[in-house]
Amino acid sequence: MHEWALAEAVIATVIEESRKEGLEEITKIKIKIGELQQIETEIFEFALNELTKAQGTSLLTKMKVEMDTERAIFRCRVCGNEWGFDDAGLSEDENEAIHFAPEVAHAYIRCPSCKSPDFEVLQGRGVSIESIKGRG
Amino acid sequence: MDPRLKIIDKRLAGIKRIIAVSGGKGGIGKSLTASVLALTLSRLGHRVGLLDLDLSAPSLHVILGIEGIYPKEEKGIIPPEVHGVEFMSIVYFTGDKPSPLRGIDISNAMLELLAVTRWSSLDFLVVDTPPGIGDATMDVIRWMKRAEFLVMTTSSKVALETVKKVIKMLTELNVPIIGVIENMKMGDSEVVKEALKEVPILGEIDFDDKIEDLIGDVNKLLESDFAASVKEIALKI
Numbered sequence: 053m054h055e056w057a058l059a060e061a062v063i064a065t066v067i068e069e070s071r072k073e074g075l076e077e078i079t080k081i082k083i084k085i086g087e088l089q090q091i092e093t094e095i096f097e098f099a100l101n102e103l104t105k106a107q108g109t110s111l112l113t114k115m116k117v118e119m120d121t122e123r124a125i126f127r128c129r130v131c132g133n134e135w136g137f138d139d140a141g142l143s144e145d146e147n148e149a150i151h152f153a154p155e156v157a158h159a160y161i162r163c164p165s166c167k168s169p170d171f172e173v174l175q176g177r178g179v180s181i182e183s184i185k186g187r188g
Numbered sequence: 189m190d191p192r193l194k195i196i197d198k199r200l201a202g203i204k205r206i207i208a209v210s211g212g213k214g215g216i217g218k219s220l221t222a223s224v225l226a227l228t229l230s231r232l233g234h235r236v237g238l239l240d241l242d243l244s245a246p247s248l249h250v251i252l253g254i255e256g257i258y259p260k261e262e263k264g265i266i267p268p269e270v271h272g273v274e275f276m277s278i279v280y281f282t283g284d285k286p287s288p289l290r291g292i293d294i295s296n297a298m299l300e301l302l303a304v305t306r307w308s309s310l311d312f313l314v315v316d317t318p319p320g321i322g323d324a325t326m327d328v329i330r331w332m333k334r335a336e337f338l339v340m341t342t343s344s345k346v347a348l349e350t351v352k353k354v355i356k357m358l359t360e361l362n363v364p365i366i367g368v369i370e371n372m373k374m375g376d377s378e379v380v381k382e383a384l385k386e387v388p389i390l391g392e393i394d395f396d397d398k399i400e401d402l403i404g405d406v407n408k409l410l411e412s413d414f415a416a417s418v419k420e421i422a423l424k425i
């Protein structure tokens with residue numbers, strides 16, 4: 053997923069939640085990011101920073117972001133084999149395509165054992181905000 | 189909490205109307221109609237986007253004759269303008285590779301596309317969907333909450349039987365239906381009108397035996413009889 057899009061999404065979500073909860077200041081959020089999203093942490097943090105500044109409110113100025121990347125694990129639906137993202141040996145272009153639209157992994161990754169494209173992503177995709185802490 | 193869900197509404201906020209082209213069966217002209225409709229609305233002076241949500245079998249790029257075009261990356265993805273229409277498709281990322289997506293993958297891919305695509309302010313976003321009441325259609329209803337449906341059918345008994353179910357479901361879910369388009373019409377049969385009494389018939393498109401040769405050539409496509417019928421429909425939307 054694109055870092056800026058993710059940062060924008062996180063901020064929009066945090067702001068809405070803080071309104072619901074009546075928070076004046078967000079102190080910490082925890083985000084879990086799937087490895088398949090191919091997010092570059094530095095770019096994401098930079099984007100988050102820029103967008104926070106652009107908000108022009110004190111709501112987010114003290115916000116600490118804790119990020120946890122969940123390793124991707126694929127499982128072949130045909131032979132049951134399990135493997136990880138690094139085992140896929142993708143080219144730079146393929147990685148970039150996956151970065152923009154993670155599900156296109158199905159176009160580029162095959163089961164290392166039986167070559168099937170019919171695999172499931174057991175873990176390590178998507179993004180979620182695990183917790184939001186703040187003061188009311 | 190999935191933050192991508194929050195951003196979708198924001199991404200679609202600058203779009204006045206979202207038109208989903210849907211239908212019961214495959215091969216009844218949804219994609220061709222969606223493409224020609226988007227081009228026609230654009231020629232009529234509207235700002236238009238076109239989104240291919242047939243993620244396993246995207247085909248709008250073929251109809252539009254697009255090759256070697258790639259979206260710009262700028263705080264997300266800016267859909268390139270093609271023949272005056274902002275066009276987004278998963279094909280930018282899959283190329284000619286097959287990408288076998290199952291249900292949950294389709295939902296995830298769609299969520300990503302919707303979250304990452306930065307449309308400019310548009311009068312219309314035309315959305316092409318795969319046949320029937322599958323993942324993409326259900327996700328359009330779930331995530332593109334303002335979508336209005338254009339429902340396509342032919343006069344074939346098989347298509348009619350299925351499209352009735354699509355209409356029933358949309359009605360049950362209170363999803364606005366702009367109307368039905370009967371495509372590939374041959375003769376003056378009234379079966380579609382008789383079968384689908386509860387929804388307005390918006391227009392009819394005759395079977396056009398020259399259309400296949402014009403696929404991929406937008407200018408010629410817009411001069412076709414097919415396009416003339418679509419224009420009449422566009423003016424009613």
Ligand SMILES: Nc1ncnc2c1ncn2[C@@H]1O[C@H](COP(=O)(O)OP(=O)(O)OP(=O)(O)O)[C@@H](O)[C@H]1O
Binds near residue numbers: 213317
């Ligand atoms: N009115 C028409 N006259 C003649 N051919 C048509 C007409 N409408 C569509 N076609 C042709 O029928 C074929 C299927 O059209 P199209 O791909 O638009 O259908 P679809 O409903 O999107 O199919 P799918 O459900 O597989 O996505 C195409 O080759 C198209 O050129």
Ligand SMILES: [Mg+2]
Binds near residue numbers: 220242316317
């Ligand atoms: Mg189609």
Ligand SMILES: [Zn+2]
Binds near residue numbers: 130131
């Ligand atoms: Zn296998």
